Amino acid sequence: xxxxxxxxxxxxxxxxxxxxxxxxxxxxxxxxxxxxxxxxxxxxxxxxxxxxxxxxxxxxxxxxxxxxxxxxxxxxxxxxxxxxxxxxxxxxxxxxxxxxxxxxxxxxxxxxx
Amino acid sequence: xxxxxxxxxxxxxxxxxxxxxxxxxxxxxxxxxxxxxxxxxxxxxxxxxxxxxxxxxxxxxxxxxxxxxxxxxxxxxxxxxxxxxxxxxxxxxxxxxxxxxxxxxxxxxxxxxx
Numbered sequence: 548x549x550x551x552x553x554x555x556x557x558x559x560x561x562x563x564x565x566x567x568x569x570x571x572x573x574x575x576x577x578x579x580x581x582x583x584x585x586x587x588x589x590x591x592x593x594x595x596x597x598x599x600x601x602x603x604x605x606x607x608x609x610x611x612x613x614x615x616x617x618x619x620x621x622x623x624x625x626x627x628x629x630x631x632x633x634x635x636x637x638x639x640x641x642x643x644x645x646x647x648x649x650x651x652x653x654x655x656x657x658x659x660x
Numbered sequence: 661x662x663x664x665x666x667x668x669x670x671x672x673x674x675x676x677x678x679x680x681x682x683x684x685x686x687x688x689x690x691x692x693x694x695x696x697x698x699x700x701x702x703x704x705x706x707x708x709x710x711x712x713x714x715x716x717x718x719x720x721x722x723x724x725x726x727x728x729x730x731x732x733x734x735x736x737x738x739x740x741x742x743x744x745x746x747x748x749x750x751x752x753x754x755x756x757x758x759x760x761x762x763x764x765x766x767x768x769x770x771x772x773x774x
Contacts, residue, residue, distance in 0.1 A: 551702070580761055589664075589748050590703065592761025605761055637702050651702025 549574065551640050551652035559658045560628050568623045568655045572640030579621040580649060581613060582637040590637055596621050597643075625657075633659045666749050666765030673739060674773055681768040682733040683749030691752040692725050692732040693762065698745045706747075707734070736770075744772050 552571045560566050572579050578597045582590035592605035596615035610626045619640075625632055635656050641649035666683045673679060683692070691710055695703035707718050709725035709732060716723055722735045732751075736743055746769050750762040 582761070587766070589666075589750075589764030589766050590762075591764070595761060603761060639702070649705075651704070653701050 551576075551638055551650050553636075553638050553652040553655050555655060556653070557656045557658075559660065561660050562628055562630060564628050564659075565624065565626045566628060566657060568625075568636050568638075568657070570621045570623070570638030570640075570652060572619050572621070572638075573650050576640035576642050576650070577619050578641045578643060578649075579615060579619065580639045580641070581621070581623045582639065582651075583607070584635040584637055584654070586634070593623070628659045630659050633657060664749055664751060664763055664765035666768055668768060669766070670769040670771065672771045672773060675739060675741060677739055679736040679739055679743070679770060680733060681747060681749075682731060683751075683765050684731045685751055685763075686730070687751075687753075688729040689751030689753060689763075690729070692723070693750040693752070694721075694723050694732070694734045695748045695750060695764075696745050697748060697767070703748055739770075739772055741772055741774065744770055746770070 551573050554569045580595040581593040584590040593607050594604040595602050599615045612624045615621045635654040637654045638652045639649040664683050664685050693708050694706045696706055697703045707716050707723040712729050713727050714725040720737045724733055746767045748767045749765040752762055
């Protein structure tokens with residue numbers, strides 16, 4: 548049984564560009580949450596998707612957007628990249644929206660130059 | 661927004677020693693969680709706490725949910741080399757889930773000297 552998978556593993560972009568990160572949840576999970584983890588910090592909640600809708604959002608600007616597909620996989624899009632967007636982006640999935648049972652993927656390391 | 665203060669930032673200990681770390685919050689949480697993150701991987705849930713005063717063990721790990729609901733601690737007994745990693749506390753406002761995301765501390769980096 549595959550756990551949470553994320554792609555790509557690493558990504559390098561330049562300021563002003565746009566990026567799309569992808570996540571496939573653990574089998575049987577229908578809720579996906581995205582977190583940003585800056586170097587030396589704990590993860591920060593970006594938003595959560597359930598039934599293809601954004602249910603909750605953390606303190607992130609509108610440049611951060613997402614999507615959930617009928618198969619529960621999800622994408623995180625970031626527009627107009629800033630240097631400060633460089634971080635590890637973690638996807639977590641859970642059955643329903645019980646975040647205390649969520650499983651994290653290995654993350655996508657985004658570097659903005 | 662809520663902030664979690666986690667301490668210590670890092671710990672250098674000898675193999676076999678016991679470890680203690682804690683987390684305090686300016687806000688009340690209804691759920692406290694402890695995670696471990698290894699290099700190149702996402703956080704893995706170690707222990708979940710749901711009631712004030714609750715004491716829960718998972719092997720050599722023991723965690724407690726503070727009475728005030730504003731703090732929690734994690735103890736590791738008889739540390740072994742594979743305990744090396746970064747430990748995060750996380751709090752959640754809505755009991756049992758809900759749409760709120762988790763609020764994480766900044767982590768405690770555990771380093772074990774053989």
